[in-house]
Amino acid sequence: MSAPADRPWRESLLAMLGISLVLMLSALDQTVIGNALPSIVADLHGFELYAWVATGYLLASVVTIPIFGRLGDYYGRKPFVLVAAAVFTLASLLCAAAPSMLWLVIGRGAQGVGGGILIGTAFACVPELFPDTRQRLRWQMLLSAAFSVVNAAGPTLGGVLTETWGWRAVFYLNLPLGAVAFFCVWRYLPHFKPPQRLHGRLDWPGALLIALALGGLQLFVEWLPHADMALASLAIGSLALAAFAGLWWWERRIADPLLPPALFHDPALRCLFVLSVLSGAVMFVLLFYLPLLFQGGYGYSPKEAGLLITPLVLCITLGAIVNGRIVARLVNPNRLPQIGFALLLLTCLGLAACGRHASFGWMLALMFSGGLGFGFIFMNLTLFTQTLAARAHLGIATALLQSLRLVGGLLGTAIAGSLVSGLYRSAVTGLFSVHGAQAHVQAFSDPRLLLDAQARLVPLRQMAAAGHDAAMLLDGARDALVRSIDIGIGGCAVLALLALWHLRRLPTVDLHTATPRA
Structure with missing residues (x-):
């Protein structure tokens, strides 16, 4: 069926209910798991794969988003939303049963496939x-209001589930939610078929080149800090560079490319794509490393850390709702993402500078500021892109914007993971060497001991028996972790500043356009 100009209110509400449920399924998993990750590492060990729990999901999503965004342009989007809900739910069961970090990473990759199809469609x-911008804004505000419940409850719920039933309950939670989401999409979301089938076939060589380029880039970033992986990292980096070059060459020469070059010829769309990468890097670094900072560095419990992170994710929705109320009334709607990136800059600077002894209230204020900033950024990037993109490229443009946000998250978390791991191990090695406790440094080279009170009892007793000040060394290890993560957050401040500068190049977007351009 084709989209009518005006749908009955009840049908529109039920259709949006189906869409919001499947998107909330993915959003809930991202906000809940971040606060459970430290406990997962403490249980399954394998801190070297900490970043891969995030980046494995992101990599799978990044590859699938543009593919299914384009398939949605070909065949309509409802069938793929149904497939995504099913894949995501089954992958959650795989994660819940994970006996090791490697198994969990594989399960997260499968979740990433489902999440990528969801975002792409x-x-x-x-x-x-x-189609009307003002009407779309009103319904997007409804979607944001629905997200507020999930975003507000996610981190705290993750902490409560982890402390009460263990981290596996975080993934079991997705099973009933996934079943409800599947039913609502199947029952209420209409199947809008494209007016005419696009010519040609899906650009599978382009999809393969995207997978090689992004996968190689991630491995290069992950392996680069390890001296024993120097040759392998250089080889994989060269492969990624060649895949990027091949992708650029190929997409310019085929009739129906996966990534239409016309999208990148528009300076405004190019600017929005760059901003999506930068904002995604900042968001995912904060979501995945703030729980480690609060629990391992500051010594908070998972529940306390969840309470701290709640304002960050809650205010993303609050900012989006406020944004939706005023953006169409502004002469220059670009001001709102400018305010958003300025708030992110202040948040990152405050987090990097406050240290271990900052008050709980000050940390809450910083989380509030960062959440509002993201709320003013994400909704506008999507709205601006859907306003500027040609109708024939609406699906792939929206999917590409979301995909590039995940590319930023992939790069951000991979670089932050390598940076935090390397700086922490170096600082702990130096600390223990200065105090003559080199024999015990291996136990503390993995920050999981800072998260698990039971696991560190034996090393602390051994250090005390050897005549060392175990409490002082433990406190020094916490300081090392805090300093390492603070440096990563300082890098996020640099990215926010870069985004503010780049945003000046975006022409004023005219939102008073009924439909995307033909």
């Missing part, structure tokens, strides 16, 4: 249901 359903 579900977001593009909204402008099909509501």
Whole structure:
């Protein structure tokens, strides 16, 4: 069926209910798991794979988003949203049963496939249901309001589930939610078929080149800090560079490319894509390393850390709701993402400078500021892209924007993971060497001991028996972790500043356009 100009209110509400449920399924998993990660590492060990729990999900999503965004342009989006809900739910069961970190990473990759299909198709359903910009804004505010419940409850829920039933309950939670989401999409979301089938076949060589380029880039970043992996990292980096070059060459020469070059010829769209990468890097670094900072560095419990992170994710929704109320009334709507990146800059600088002894209230204020900043950024990037993109490229443009946000998250978390691991191990080695405790440094080279009170009892007793000040060394290890993560957050401040500078190049976006351009 094709989208009518005006749908009955009840049908629109039920259709948006289906879309919001599948998107909330992915959003809940991201906000809940971040606070459970330290406990997962303490149980399954394998701190070297900590970043891969995040980046494995992101890599799978990044590869699948543009593919299914394009398939949605070909065949309509509802079938793929249904497949995504099913894949995501089954992958959650795989994660819940994980006996090791490697198994969990594989399960997270499968979740990433489902999440990528969701992002590549579900977001593009909204402008099909509501072509008029003002009407679309009203429904997007409803979607944001629904997200507020999930975003607010996610971190705290993750902490409560982890402390009460263990971290596996975080993944079991997705099973009933996934079943409800699947039913609502199947029952209520209409199947909008494209007016005419696009010519040609899906650009599978382009999809393969994207996978090689992004996968190689991630491995290069992960392996680069390890001296024993120097040759392998250089080889994989060269492969990634060659894949990027091949992708650029190939997409310019085929009739129906996966990534249409016309998207990148528009300076405004190019600017939005760069901003999506930068904002994604900042968001994912904060979401995945703030729980480690609060629990391992500051000594908070998972529940306390969840309470701290709640304002960050809650205010993303609050900022989006406020944004939706005022953006269409502004002469220059670009001001709102400028305010968003300025708030992110202040948040990152405050986090990097406050140290271990900052008050709980001050940390809450910083989380509030960062959440509002993200709320002013993400909704506008999507809205601006759907306003500027040609209708024939609506699905792939929306999918590409979301995919590039995950590319930023992939690069950000991979670089932050390598940086934090390397700086922490170096600082702990130096600390223990200065105090003559080199024999015990191996136990503390993995920050999981800072998260698990039971696991560190034996090393602390051994150090005390050897005549060392165990409490002082433990406190020094916490300081080392805090300093390492603070440096990573300082890098996020640099990215926010770069985004503010780049945003000046975006022409004023005219939102008073009924539909995306033909």
